[in-house]
Amino acid sequence: MSTSTQVSGSALNGVDALQLGHIKHIEQLSKLPRGDWSGMHSIAPGQGDDLGGYRFQLAYGAYALALAHRHRLPNAPAMFESTFNRLIEKLLEPEVWMYWRDVGRGGAPFNAHLSDRLFEQWDPVVRDNIMYSAYVQSMAAMYNVLFDDDRYTKPGALSFRYWSFFWGGEPKSFEYDQNSLTELLYWKMVENGYLGIACEPNCIFQICNQPAIIGFRMHDLVTGGNVADDVVEGYRRAYADFGRLGDDGHYNMMVLEDSKVVIPNRGNPWVDAWCGALMNTWNTEFVREHYPRQVADFLVEESDGTLSVKVEPASFGDIVIDTDTNDFGWVAAWASEMGDRPTLEGLLAHADRHMKPTWHDGALHYPRNDEKFDQDGHWVRMAPLTGNALLGYARLNVEDGMWGLYNRPWDRSHFSEPLIVGRTDNVDITRAVFDRESRALNFTVARRVGEGAADAFIEIDNVGDFVLEEEDGAAAPAVARCEESRLRLQVPPTSTNMRLSVAGWEPSS
Template identity: 65%
Template sequence: MTPSSAPLDRVQLGHLRHFDNLSRNLPNDWSLMQGKGQGQDDFGSYRFQLAYMAYALALTHRHRLPAAPGAFRPTFQRLIAKMLEPDVWLYWRDVSRGGSIYNAHMVDQLHEEWDPVVRDNIMYSAYVQSMAHLYAYLFDDDRYAEPGALTFRYWSFFWGGEERRFPYDQNLLAETIYGQLVENGYLGVACEPNCVFQICNQPAILGFRMQDLRTGGRRAEEVVEGYQKAWEQFGRLDAGGHYNMMISADTKEVRPNRMVAPWVDAWCGALMNSWNRDFVHEHYPSQVREFLVPGSDGAISVRSAPAMEVMGQRLVNDTCDFGWVAAWASEMGDAETLSGLLTHADRHFAPTWRGGGLYYPRNDTPAEQDGHRTDIEPMSGNVLLGYARLNVPDGLHGLYNQPWDRAHFTDPALTEVDAVEVSRAEFADGVLRFRLRGLDRAGPGRVVIGRLGGRGEWTLRRDGEVLASGVDESVHHGGDSGGRDVLGGAGGLELRCPPGPPREYTLAVSR
């Protein structure tokens, strides 16, 4: 799959900037990220927002800006760091004890578990695992393979006793999840105790695939084969043609998508397309048409299932239906549906620019007086609508099945980016083409063009005019402004990028 040749537009760049802004929030600052649900145990929780921001970065880097690792690496690191914060995973201490309608009978068998990845909880552990292995693959960097690189730590002066500390790394975490999968006959690992959801086992498969791309292993292939066989007797789809939501681990009772909730099909389909494309594409048209609500002038909305009544209580949570259908449509390459959904979002979800970033703020009001849906939660508004705009058709499928060759990681690239907006970056036929705009956060931005060692002579142009030339990492000649805007060094060429309109650059190498 070749990179998208069109540069990112203002709206796509706004979504990336919003992801970056959220990643920079101080520890324990979850501004704009709190939804209707309580306790971080529903579908709009911090862990899902963080993970799918990282997935959106991965898809954008892989398919749109492959020669700009420096534009994504720091944000990705910050998202992983936030994923390890106690606010994200401490819900497991309570959820691990059971007591829901699906595991109430197991309460006496279960105990309070502080380690958030040692058993069950695939709805968290698989995301940490996949984020770490995505990072390793995309950036050719094994920092999360170091012992203790993924450590879950909690201590409070007021309660909880001694520090809880659970050191993992990307490989130990993968082994832990793999061991649970094998123990469960490849059917999957539970989210809540006894509840094996199809959806949350898909990220683990993606993580195993990224690990295989680094190691040459075949674990993802093994897991997929085992998963397919394990589900054959139950069927991935229910009688209505929708994805079965979950299976009870003890009784093997399958829970269908009884409410015909959009999030079940959309979330599962978008992720499963990574390794099961033909199946997902076959069922998509009949599934999605049950959820769409046509509007005026090309707009399309999504209908949500009525809120469930559980144990005498009306369930209040974030379904993220609208956002997941948009993400699903983007993966399916359904441009008409995606365009209609984004049209509705821009009309009725109050698109907001903040700190250079674009998002749709939370709104709990179901609809306007004219009946148009206005309900939107942070998972959709912060993440999924941006994810959908940044993705390409079969984006996860391409990430999974069409890996970069090793040459990619030695080709010239923008290896460091600071206070600069990158809307194009690709290397082909000996030319690095990129488009930059300085953000003026505190003076000129900075970009390092790395991996020039052994490339011989090069010529750097800006808007067609020669800016500088040289050999390997050395600058031999600067143009009109090249002497002050381009510096050579062992790490590559350091390019200063003053604020202003976007500028087009090319760097041609001789070998």
């Protein structure tokens, strides 16, 4: 697979105010104190019952940042790295994964017959539960790829720990790292004939194995391996027997591990959208072939010209399940990956008009709303996964954004380019792209609104001999310090477009 050296149009334009607002909201969530999940609680009674639980909000917030960094702000890791790292740390907190102690015992409709063989399992990645383990693995490897930082390959870097004075027995500690977790998941794939790893016991969802494939690819990018290719080849063979699509042309939802019975998708937008948005990374021709007809079955044209999504109540038999499946958010994310601008813009227009976009300290999100329709009949329900992460993901993504992250990673010389690697908390970077032909870093910086006269700096690495100027020819701001190859630059009070020319730069191998 090729690597990317060409500057894209999305990078030349950077991020607009709405996109920046989403980035800052994800940053704010990452900074919540340990044990504080404010704004992230959904209508579901627990994390094991929740299709929009903490793990998904953290993961798709991180994926959104990955897309923004790769495609919109490639030379500003300072806007993303610390936030991404904090999201991984939060993903390891016990509130996120302890549901598995109970869910792993089964007792649900598709695994009740296995309950006498299942047992309490505290280790959240050792058996099944790919709906969690794949995100730990893929986020760690993605961090390694994007920031050239292998901290999660160190022994014990991905560890799950819990102890209570009041219950649970001895302290629990399960130590993994990027390498050992990748190996564990790979061999579980092999053991299952590449059909996938179960989420809940006996339930192998197509959707939840896509992040694992993405994680294998990210790991391969830093190790030179070919685990992802091996898994994809095996996955194709396995699903040749079962079919990725049902008779109605929609993605089959899951396969029961013991009986190999296929459970189809019965009109749920989230099943097709979630699967298609991620499967596009390695199976783009197939995904694109079926997308137009699939998405057409789910869209609702509103009277005001916006678009919404058909949502059927979740049910099992005669039981209606009041839960959040995040259909609206998943279809928006899917449309963004497909480059379907009319659909994406129609959905975002609906969200902006009817779903109470909320700004706080420069950050944008859509707050939870459990009501389904407003007095005019417009769909207004908003779940935390959609409002905190998926609409930001959709707005920050570009056509084939995840495909590009998977298939066209940066070459090694990207990390020798001038990179904005540090910033004070009162600074926003809305454009940062290096033009190799002119050997110039073009960037836009601004102090955050309301931050006053506090010192505001950025740090640029890989500088060497340089010429710094504003793009309109005005004098450059003061350089506080330049040591070796790192430049510390004071940020002006107003948004400023700047150019840093480094005549001696040459690509490294």
